[in-house]
Amino acid sequence: MNDQPRTPQVAYFALGGTIASVPPAPGEPAQPGLSAAQIAAGIPGLEDIAVVKAEDLMKVSSARLSLSHVLQLRDAALAAVEAGATGVVVSQGTDSLEETSYALDVLWDRPEPVVFTGAMRNPSLLSPDGAANLMAAVRTAADEQARDQGVLVVLNDEVHAARYVSKTHTSNVATFQSPAAGRIGWLIEDRVHFALRVERVPALKVASDADIPPVALVTMTLGDDGRILRALPVLAYQGVVLAAMGGGHVALEWVDPLRGLADKVPVVLASRTGAGEILSKTYGYPGSEVALLGAGLIRAGALDPLKARVRLSLALAAGVPAAEAFGATGTTTGPVTG
Template identity: 50%
Template structure:
């Protein structure tokens, strides 16, 4: 049994300097050849599309998931995806929401490109391949392997712009570690049933995200929501907004699903602690859907997939109760 590697570019594949900085140049075979110990593991390499992670789309990731699924159907033990880290927390979560297989699908990348001292890409790739090949990693959905840590895609976040320890799971911690080449799992969260998505309908489904700030302009909401089918609000703390926002968000919730999250990046939106205008209790009374532990970026991914799958408001609320 072998692991299949799909490469999408990003810092892990950069080498050499162009006129404006380092550029993506390394193929998957070149990446693999540069990793000590990787030659001992059966690996099939498939270069997909070398693009910055900011240029990835839902459709590209869904197509990749389908290709990865085909590789598993053909006998692959697991699949590894390399990409830029900027959007990895979103793309991995998107893949996790639709990945139906017991085989591991493992995302990884790098913070230091190969032109720098101490690039982390080779170690991350080796760890990811080991995780994808490990029987212990089966039935965990999509994983992120970085810095010898194993994270669930549903929990992981990029928390620092340059640190090699940027990926963390603030609400849960890592699921395990790679220690002396051995995959050690510490916990096994239950998986959710995969979502069904119509890619053609997805293209016409758009969700907006607004992060609330001090002395914010409530007039921005209508403009932001125009032409969208849903809205995610990243509120203060446990899910609060300025009082002037409450009726405006309530009016939007009458037209479309509006999901309430926290802009803090960790912790849950509360449900029934505070009662002032603009509090979590007030906003839920006005029809907003509680995002629970999901951060705003993951909530946006989930909401768009749900709407593209035809979910009504009750279906959206039920899904957020499960995933959040």
């Protein structure tokens, strides 16, 4: 009888980005050029962690990615785990990673972990970080502790929950942070350590060929009179996320246009601050969170505006009412626990 533990099988899907980018000629700007197999082959010792099956799903800059691409990725990841993969690793450009990883988290209902990673320094630069990040991501995806935690993001030897993580700096290797909850784990030497666990939220069921309705993201700024709000229905937006000030506040001039907009399409109330939950009953002046919720807006809970837009877009694509998708009290972000 063979008592040896089974070697983890990890599916690795590469989408492009800095981790795959090299200058086509010396002195020229980098662009995606390396394949998934080339990236994986350049990491000594990767085969000691898991059997890694590398595949190029697409090769684009992260700004070109869309929710339709995420549906394609969801299907590929699902096929991989159904074929026996222990977990899935995805590498892509970091510019949209906080949105794509959360989108897949909204769609993913399997126990096998999906781990997103990338790089801030391309392989032609001094001290590139892509190889270390991919090694850490594979190690996390192969670790039993990562099961039933949904989609994770691993860079700079830190593990973050996709629903909380944000890119906070344009170029620093420590750019990915989770202001609302903090990192849930880290890597030290050859070990993955989880300090917290993420409580899963039921996934949204979106067809592979679903049309993704257009959803606008509008930010309240000092002195803005809100005239853009009246143009959104004309532009055929089917939903709106409002990045309001503070705990969910706007200027008085915004209230009536928002009320009229909420009569036509779902409008989700988020905060532009980047951390903390939208309030529900603290302030009662015109333009406060109480006034906006009374006008029909839906609380985003602790979701930041980028993630609220992702969730609203996928809810509309799934045919799920926005109020249901965000929960009666806007708490579908789900907690982390010790």
